[in-house]
Amino acid sequence: MEKVYQLDAFRAISERVGKFNVEGKRLLIPEMNRIGSHLMAGVFRGFGINASVMETYKGLDLGKKFTSGKECFPCVVTLGDILLFMKKEKERLGARFDPEKYMYFMPEASGPCRFGMYNKYHRIVLDSIPGLEKVRIATLTSDDAYSVSGLIPQAKIQDFRKVAYVSLIIGDVLDRLLWKIRPYEREEGMADKFISEATERMAESFAQYSPKKPISSILEELAEIVQEGKKIVDPNIPQKPLIGIVGEIYVRTHLKSNQDTIRMLEKYGAEVINASVGEWINYTTYDQARLAKVALKLNLKAFNLKEAKESFLKYLKYTLNLLYQYRQQTKVYRVVRNYVDIEEDHKIGHLEKVLKKDNTFSFEVGTEACLSIAAALEYAHAGYNGVVNIFPFTCMPSNLTSSILKPLMAKKNIPFIDVSYDGSFQPGREAALRTFMYQAYQHFKRHGRP
Numbered sequence: 153m154e155k156v157y158q159l160d161a162f163r164a165i166s167e168r169v170g171k172f173n174v175e176g177k178r179l180l181i182p183e184m185n186r187i188g189s190h191l192m193a194g195v196f197r198g199f200g201i202n203a204s205v206m207e208t209y210k211g212l213d214l215g216k217k218f219t220s221g222k223e224c225f226p227c228v229v230t231l232g233d234i235l236l237f238m239k240k241e242k243e244r245l246g247a248r249f250d251p252e253k254y255m256y257f258m259p260e261a262s263g264p265c266r267f268g269m270y271n272k273y274h275r276i277v278l279d280s281i282p283g284l285e286k287v288r289i290a291t292l293t294s295d296d297a298y299s300v301s302g303l304i305p306q307a308k309i310q311d312f313r314k315v316a317y318v319s320l321i322i323g324d325v326l327d328r329l330l331w332k333i334r335p336y337e338r339e340e341g342m343a344d345k346f347i348s349e350a351t352e353r354m355a356e357s358f359a360q361y362s363p364k365k366p367i368s369s370i371l372e373e374l375a376e377i378v379q380e381g382k383k384i385v386d387p388n389i390p391q392k393p394l395i396g397i398v399g400e401i402y403v404r405t406h407l408k409s410n411q412d413t414i415r416m417l418e419k420y421g422a423e424v425i426n427a428s429v430g431e432w433i434n435y436t437t438y439d440q441a442r443l444a445k446v447a448l449k450l451n452l453k454a455f456n457l458k459e460a461k462e463s464f465l466k467y468l469k470y471t472l473n474l475l476y477q478y479r480q481q482t483k484v485y486r487v488v489r490n491y492v493d494i495e496e497d498h499k500i501g502h503l504e505k506v507l508k509k510d511n512t513f514s515f516e517v518g519t520e521a522c523l524s525i526a527a528a529l530e531y532a533h534a535g536y537n538g539v540v541n542i543f544p545f546t547c548m549p550s551n552l553t554s555s556i557l558k559p560l561m562a563k564k565n566i567p568f569i570d571v572s573y574d575g576s577f578q579p580g581r582e583a584a585l586r587t588f589m590y591q592a593y594q595h596f597k598r599h600g601r602p
């Protein structure tokens with residue numbers, strides 16, 4: 153009897169977590185990047201899908217209620233988001249509440265990491281709450297570089313993919329614009345207000361224009377926004393120490409989870425650049441091409457010609473995708489850099505070379521550790537005044553990153569700090585960040601900044 157129960161539980165995971173057609177459903181997107189997530193919802197709406205971003209972090213107690221404390225913190229936060237949303241919908245709609253109308257969007261990643269298990273765990277929790285077993289979970293996976301095949305009709309995939317990628321990159325550049333202008337704003341609060349309005353404008357722009365493929369009109373809107381943002385800067389405020397952030401993508405990007413570390417660093421005199429979301433997307437595409445290349449070599453060596461051909465075609469597909477992504481990314485960054493000198497993203501191939509140079513780490517190990525370690529070395533090489541590693545408490549790749557970066561940064565005399573989060577407030581955290589900024593300021597005084 154117990155065995156039958158277990159098999160049923162696994163069937164629920166395979167049948168109600170997957171690449172389901174999201175048309176006609178209300179698509180619920182958890183907020184990670186407070187700008188990019190809303191732009192992505194705008195893209196879905198532009199393609200006729202009723203998508204919205206759920207309010208975030210307010211359901212943390214619910215997330216904690218259904219977890220043991222051993223799960224990754226982003227898993228707990230996102231679980232709380234969906235549970236609270238469903239609770240409020242049930243209360244709002246009463247007898248009209250129909251769980252089948254919703255689709256919860258939770259992508260995943262493969263590799264030696266637990267991100268691939270969030271949606272399975274969320275499935276188990278939703279199944280334990282009467283009615284919510286009918287809410288299906290739509291997913292994308294890093295295994296195919298987050299292809300949306302299966303979620304939307306085949307005919308729309310190419311167009312959707314192009315615009316969705318641009319929306320993520322615009323999310324990144326708006327964030328970089330904010331970090332570039334906020335430390336130098338004429339009046340406190342101007343930059344935050346400006347960026348909230350800019351996010352709404354861009355989300356509307358994506359919702360309005362996506363199906364007609366006019367990425368250029370979206371970029372024109374972006375150019376206008378950047379020119380307005382530039383006016384917020386007070387040119388009389390002297391340059392500040394430059395700090396680079398690396399770490400786990402969700403917590404370093406999600407303001408509530410990281411208790412707005414960037415604002416705290418700015419409070420103590422920093423200008424900050426965080427690693428981007430685009431970097432991770434480019435990495436997953438790069439890694440698929442890299443794995444196909446390895447398979448191609450092995451198949452050729454073993455004279456498996458049929459498999460070698462498949463590997464070659466896969467390699468070609470992901471290499472072309474990556475080139476396309478880089479081209480789009482450069483186009484977007486160029487629009488902003490015409491007016492404001494924001495930092496560009498590292499190319500993934502370059503980051504792999506950085507790791508190979510001194511045999512510091514390997515892309516064979518995978519996870520974000522290879523991006524974080526290489527990016528921190530690049531920050532140091534460029535003359536940044538300090539590096540911060542932001543991550544969820546117990547995060548495996550980030551602890552690995554920390555163990556490698558700490559001695560390396562000490563050797564290079566670059567101030568470095570780990571900050572981990574699990575939803576609790578640590579009274580000493582602000583003092584630690586303030587001390588780190590003091591060290592960064594000393595570095596700035598001695599060496600200047602890029």
Ligand code: SF4
Nearest residue numbers: 224265266267547548
């Ligand atoms: S990167 Fe860290 S937080 Fe994210 S799934 Fe892996 S172990 Fe968990």
